[in-house]
């Protein structure tokens with residue numbers, strides 16, 4: 001083989017090899033430029049998130065071939081939502097994966113009324129995982145995209161009363177956050193406050209491999225993502241925004257029923273996702289601590305914005321574990337456009 005072809009092959013091979021070796025845990029240490037105990041903890045925590053993602057992805061990929069994976073359990077969760085079998089499985093996966101980690105002392109989940117304590121980890125594990133095990137579970141039985149959303153916080157204080165009130169602090173206290181997108185490929189997107197990075201699960205390696213570093217959300221995008229079926233439940237200002245995008249050239253609607261999927265599109269292509277409050281439920285549907293706050297951390301780190309309509313999501317201090325907030329999230333210009341209608345309406 002000619003010399004230049006060998007060099008090209010070697011260069012590609014080296015780059016490919018280096019890429020295949022940039023696993024999530026290695027990337028975290030690279031980000032922190034440190035091997036301190038905290039850095040090692042964070043690397044190990046992200047590795048556990050990756051393991052949970054692999055286990056959930058594996059089950060989803062064979063859901064149609066197995067008994068007892070799809071459909072409802074017949075239970076209703078703390079949110080008042082019918083529970084899918086996949087919700088329970090994924091919730092248990094995260095508990096099991098973190099039980100063995102020794103790092104996490106508490107887990108707070110959309111599926112559990114109270115935080116789950118792992119007392120044997122508490123003397124050591126000063127971290128709490130807040131998560132939505134399956135986001136968009138209405139898509140489970142129809143083989144459409146789904147997500148898991150995670151947020152990691154460091155425990156503040158001793159939580160002696162077991163009420164985990166330190167978890168209610170504003171989202172700027174998160175030390176890591178991100179999501180796993182179960183789509184045509186399984187992707188993990190995360191931030192530890194040093195940019196946003198995506199990894200793709202390589203099933204042949206059983207590893208999440210670095211795909212894109214320092215993702216930046218476009219200042220503007222054509223996509224607006226909202227469930228227009230709620231049109232008549234919204235405040236007039238939101239209806240006015242929807243009328244604006246309907247009559248203005250250059251906008252397109254995309255809405256999948258799983259916000260991880262919709263917000264991932266907005267992260268890469270720009271635009272805005274919104275789940276406003278309604279007249280009945282002004283606080284909206286989405287939960288702050290394990291849905292809107294982690295996603296806001298990611299989008300802000302990518303150069304975008306996330307607001308309730310009057311407060312930045314990351315500045316909202318929760319009053320209860322399962323607090324809900326309205327959500328307007330995405331490109332700066334597009335979030336500002338929605339806000340302009342809300343301000344006009346007041």
Ligand code: P6P
Pocket residue numbers: 135136137138227257258259260285286
């Ligand atoms: P609706 C899924 O339950 C979820 O929390 C988000 O992932 C999704 O965008 C939204 O709710 C869908 O809710 O009311 O539009 O069906």
